[in-house]
Amino acid sequence: MSAATIDVAGIGNAIVDVIAHADETFLAAEGMAKGAMTLIDAARANQLYSHMGPGIESSGGSAGNTMAGIASLGGSGAYIGKVRDDALGAIYRHDITAMGIRFDTPAASTGPATARCLILVTSDGQRTMGTYLGACVDLGPEDIDPRVVAAAQITYLEGYLFDPPRAKAAFRRASAVAHAAGRMVALSLSDPFCVGRHRDDFLTLISGDVDILFANEAEICSLYETDDFDKAAAAVRGHVKIAALTRSEKGSMLLADGQSHAVPAAPVARVVDTTGAGDLYASGVLYGLTRGLPLPTCGAIGSLCAAEIISHVGARPEAALDKLVASAGLVPQG
Amino acid sequence: MSAATIDVAGIGNAIVDVIAHADETFLAAEGMAKGAMTLIDAARANQLYSHMGPGIESSGGSAGNTMAGIASLGGSGAYIGKVRDDALGAIYRHDITAMGIRFDTPAASTGPATARCLILVTSDGQRTMGTYLGACVDLGPEDIDPRVVAAAQITYLEGYLFDPPRAKAAFRRASAVAHAAGRMVALSLSDPFCVGRHRDDFLTLISGDVDILFANEAEICSLYETDDFDKAAAAVRGHVKIAALTRSEKGSMLLADGQSHAVPAAPVARVVDTTGAGDLYASGVLYGLTRGLPLPTCGAIGSLCAAEIISHVGARPEAALDKLVASAGLVPQG
Numbered sequence: 001m002s003a004a005t006i007d008v009a010g011i012g013n014a015i016v017d018v019i020a021h022a023d024e025t026f027l028a029a030e031g032m033a034k035g036a037m038t039l040i041d042a043a044r045a046n047q048l049y050s051h052m053g054p055g056i057e058s059s060g061g062s063a064g065n066t067m068a069g070i071a072s073l074g075g076s077g078a079y080i081g082k083v084r085d086d087a088l089g090a091i092y093r094h095d096i097t098a099m100g101i102r103f104d105t106p107a108a109s110t111g112p113a114t115a116r117c118l119i120l121v122t123s124d125g126q127r128t129m130g131t132y133l134g135a136c137v138d139l140g141p142e143d144i145d146p147r148v149v150a151a152a153q154i155t156y157l158e159g160y161l162f163d164p165p166r167a168k169a170a171f172r173r174a175s176a177v178a179h180a181a182g183r184m185v186a187l188s189l190s191d192p193f194c195v196g197r198h199r200d201d202f203l204t205l206i207s208g209d210v211d212i213l214f215a216n217e218a219e220i221c222s223l224y225e226t227d228d229f230d231k232a233a234a235a236v237r238g239h240v241k242i243a244a245l246t247r248s249e250k251g252s253m254l255l256a257d258g259q260s261h262a263v264p265a266a267p268v269a270r271v272v273d274t275t276g277a278g279d280l281y282a283s284g285v286l287y288g289l290t291r292g293l294p295l296p297t298c299g300a301i302g303s304l305c306a307a308e309i310i311s312h313v314g315a316r317p318e319a320a321l322d323k324l325v326a327s328a329g330l331v332p333q334g
Numbered sequence: 335m336s337a338a339t340i341d342v343a344g345i346g347n348a349i350v351d352v353i354a355h356a357d358e359t360f361l362a363a364e365g366m367a368k369g370a371m372t373l374i375d376a377a378r379a380n381q382l383y384s385h386m387g388p389g390i391e392s393s394g395g396s397a398g399n400t401m402a403g404i405a406s407l408g409g410s411g412a413y414i415g416k417v418r419d420d421a422l423g424a425i426y427r428h429d430i431t432a433m434g435i436r437f438d439t440p441a442a443s444t445g446p447a448t449a450r451c452l453i454l455v456t457s458d459g460q461r462t463m464g465t466y467l468g469a470c471v472d473l474g475p476e477d478i479d480p481r482v483v484a485a486a487q488i489t490y491l492e493g494y495l496f497d498p499p500r501a502k503a504a505f506r507r508a509s510a511v512a513h514a515a516g517r518m519v520a521l522s523l524s525d526p527f528c529v530g531r532h533r534d535d536f537l538t539l540i541s542g543d544v545d546i547l548f549a550n551e552a553e554i555c556s557l558y559e560t561d562d563f564d565k566a567a568a569a570v571r572g573h574v575k576i577a578a579l580t581r582s583e584k585g586s587m588l589l590a591d592g593q594s595h596a597v598p599a600a601p602v603a604r605v606v607d608t609t610g611a612g613d614l615y616a617s618g619v620l621y622g623l624t625r626g627l628p629l630p631t632c633g634a635i636g637s638l639c640a641a642e643i644i645s646h647v648g649a650r651p652e653a654a655l656d657k658l659v660a661s662a663g664l665v666p667q668g
Binding site for chain 1: 354355383384386387388389390391392393402420421422425428429430432433447648650652
């Protein structure tokens, strides 16, 4: 097994976020379930867009956000995801590569446009999302570059990847390549509805392909169909090497080798927008693992990254996370 | 003269902003003059974009920002500007029309892409801009819908419109149509460098076509090539019906009918980003004029709108300006 030259390879749905303000009446008129992420088709996306207010566009996608965190922490990364060769696809590619993340997946030259997530923010700070997967449905096993995956210490996959039809095969190929190279595979469960859509697949994966699992309380409870977090935590033990379970302001719990480590949430002056909290927590834990740091330290880095992201609008870091982590004394100084 | 059915028709460069963080070293390496807006061509825009960090996209353009303010104040408006029939053009059109502003100018189906302004924000909050005018160069007199201009109480034009070659003819046509219908024409000088590029044109216009002039201290001083604000203010008297001259934290001065009204700046807890201050001040003054309010009240509404825009990142209002103005007691309650 040769030394890894990449810290983390992230695989996910490459999505441009379109964020607008809306009120409850609008959500009701559009028949949207507040707080939920709903998959929508192109016609519905166009219709909803034509009804909603002026927007702000920014690159998003769960694994894309996590890779932004890895880059900001000073880690090296690669991203695998599918855009179309259109203007939003060019923006998405620019934003990933401008962070120093390698992104070689070719853009689709035919088929649906680059994916977008229409995000409606209500005055209480909650987000209600309609996602048009667009070109993401074209991601397939042929897009997994085995050299990239074999070179990465950890290959990280978002659960949302199970929504487009062929990405599951891409996931399986990536997992096989990573394990053949002696590397680790991480999975995030993404959201409780996503778990509901793919529970059997996820349970199978966790018993075989996944070394590191990320989930929040609602997701891990949905996976094991229980309301009891402790039961869900007990159920996942033994299936994965490391489980990192987040509980919002209650912090997180890291399970490994029969031990459990409780990690407090990092203090936040004001919670502005919770989007990306899980994605950035994963950045911190993954970064810590690639640096060989003890699990509680990995969790503390994750807490710090999550605190940064929820203190402003948007799911990509604004502060330099490497400096935040260094000034908190969480990484050995070079 | 029939009653106006539109409060304000704005004509400007339809530009999508791409905002990214940068440091002084980056500006120096790119040879950019800090704080300035520089016109760049497509090749330079692509080069600069490839060098800069991840961005956030939002609709901008000076007159577009002003029309967003008019809409938020509860006024009716129309926008005339040129985009290409591409993804950024569709975003620009959506954002204008989603505010309730009429926008009928057909998109160009050939020629350059929709305009973009690459904005680099340094840690001191200053913005350094490179503008690629793209499809804006295709705006011409044929894009002036005489029914729209004749129906608007005030036709408002941004000075930046003199940069693309054919827009000057569009401006002249709009001005002629407006005056033939007994309406008023307003002009913003946009920025001191813009004044330097088009000083003779602006001086001619102000002596004939322009009823209401908006300028900040640097712009009016540049127009009359003086360092003395009072001299510049004296020079503009008699040329226009109303001159609204802004002086940042010193507030503004409204000149009309041999009188001058000093209006204080509205208080701001923290200045976050000054972009759009002039555009939104113009929204407030124009709105007040269309409601027949006294000049000092028009200025006070302008100050309030400017204060809202500089208290957050971005040049389009986040708060409902109609509510802000109503709670400040500046408009008669219905």
